[in-house]
Amino acid sequence: MLRDQLNRPLLDLRISVTDRCNFRCVYCMPEIEGKEYCFLKREQLMTFEEIYRLANIFVGLGVRKIRLTGGEPLLRKEIDVLAGMLANIEGLQDISLTTNGFLLKKYAGKLKKAGVNRINVSLDALNDEVFAKLNGNKAKSAVILEGIEEAVSNGLTVKVNMVVKKGWNDQEILPMARFFKEKGIILRFIEYMDVGTLNGWKMDEVVTSKEIHDFINKEMPLEPLEANYLGEVAKRYRYVDSKVEIGFISSVSQAFCSDCTRIRLSADGKIFTCLFASNGVDILSVMRNGANDEELKSIIESIWSNRRDHYSEERGKAVSAKKRIEMSYIGG
Numbered sequence: 001m002l003r004d005q006l007n008r009p010l011l012d013l014r015i016s017v018t019d020r021c022n023f024r025c026v027y028c029m030p031e032i033e034g035k036e037y038c039f040l041k042r043e044q045l046m047t048f049e050e051i052y053r054l055a056n057i058f059v060g061l062g063v064r065k066i067r068l069t070g071g072e073p074l075l076r077k078e079i080d081v082l083a084g085m086l087a088n089i090e091g092l093q094d095i096s097l098t099t100n101g102f103l104l105k106k107y108a109g110k111l112k113k114a115g116v117n118r119i120n121v122s123l124d125a126l127n128d129e130v131f132a133k134l135n136g137n138k139a140k141s142a143v144i145l146e147g148i149e150e151a152v153s154n155g156l157t158v159k160v161n162m163v164v165k166k167g168w169n170d171q172e173i174l175p176m177a178r179f180f181k182e183k184g185i186i187l188r189f190i191e192y193m194d195v196g197t198l199n200g201w202k203m204d205e206v207v208t209s210k211e212i213h214d215f216i217n218k219e220m221p222l223e224p225l226e227a228n229y230l231g232e233v234a235k236r237y238r239y240v241d242s243k244v245e246i247g248f249i250s251s252v253s254q255a256f257c258s259d260c261t262r263i264r265l266s267a268d269g270k271i272f273t274c275l276f277a278s279n280g281v282d283i284l285s286v287m288r289n290g291a292n293d294e295e296l297k298s299i300i301e302s303i304w305s306n307r308r309d310h311y312s313e314e315r316g317k318a319v320s321a322k323k324r325i326e327m328s329y330i331g332g
């Protein structure tokens, strides 16, 4: 099995299928006066065939799970066709997708049919005023909830992800926990991260997993659960009076780099070995210049075997001042 310099295997591939998004979340791609986002051109994007070819090579190197992300992956035309192509790769155990849910109602059935097993839906508030402030005034929560319902009724496993930003949506923690407990859907709290530069991240805007846990635990007591598998990023809990789970992704307060088995492919075909990497390797250009599968494979092997990334464990040290790629581009 391919291992990096810190002995971590390569198991997960996140593919960003577009850098565009229909939301402007304050912590990711904020609306900034006078700033126009400059997106990749169509010809810069990997085609489905190119994604499929690279994904096959990754699976040959040990990848077992693929997550489609972005930007907003449901903005990529016929994303279900891509999912269907990937689902046919022998050796791949799981295909999932992370979405803001705005177009999920339309796509849930198609994705399920194509072979997607799991969907993570990002939703930061139920209250529309709070939600609109966070997403750049692009959507109401009811639309996302309808998408979630549609996904569940099509047999997709749904988890909801909530990023908490202090002073913005902390008052929504309990309403969200109560609501999804009632629905029997796993809600996971994600600590607000310093990814990219546009969000103007400050440590004092982070609400830690422990704070959120303690807050919920007072009203609805929680008990810890064992991890499902080695390297699971969310710490799992269960409400004591029900079977429903809840999770905490503590990228800031309790880094999990030592178990990080993820590699990322940006929409224009660059390989990144960490969410906080400054540079990627342009594998798409190598491919378009005629490299064969063996050559591509050995490039990826060499990238992973030389990998040393552990940014979250070093946060705050001088290294964190490096240039950072935006999450909407690198693929969250």
Ligand code: SAM
Pocket: 021, 027, 028, 069, 070, 071, 072, 073, 098, 099, 100, 101, 120, 121, 122, 161, 162, 163, 190, 191, 192, 193, 194, 195, 199, 327, 328, 331, 332
């Ligand atoms: N557009 C899709 C969505 O929002 O689900 C997929 C891409 S988005 C970049 C993937 C995930 O990253 C989302 O759950 C989002 O909430 C999360 N995210 C974005 N910026 C973040 C930040 N600064 N800190 C923590 N999570 C962040």
Ligand code: SF4
Pocket: 021, 022, 023, 024, 025, 028, 029, 070, 071, 072, 100, 122, 328
């Ligand atoms: Fe778009 Fe997702 Fe980023 Fe929000 S978090 S701006 S929905 S890519």
Ligand code: SF4
Pocket: 256, 257, 258, 260, 262, 273, 274, 275, 276, 309, 310, 311, 312, 313
């Ligand atoms: Fe993985 Fe980099 Fe995040 Fe650490 S900081 S968990 S190495 S992506």
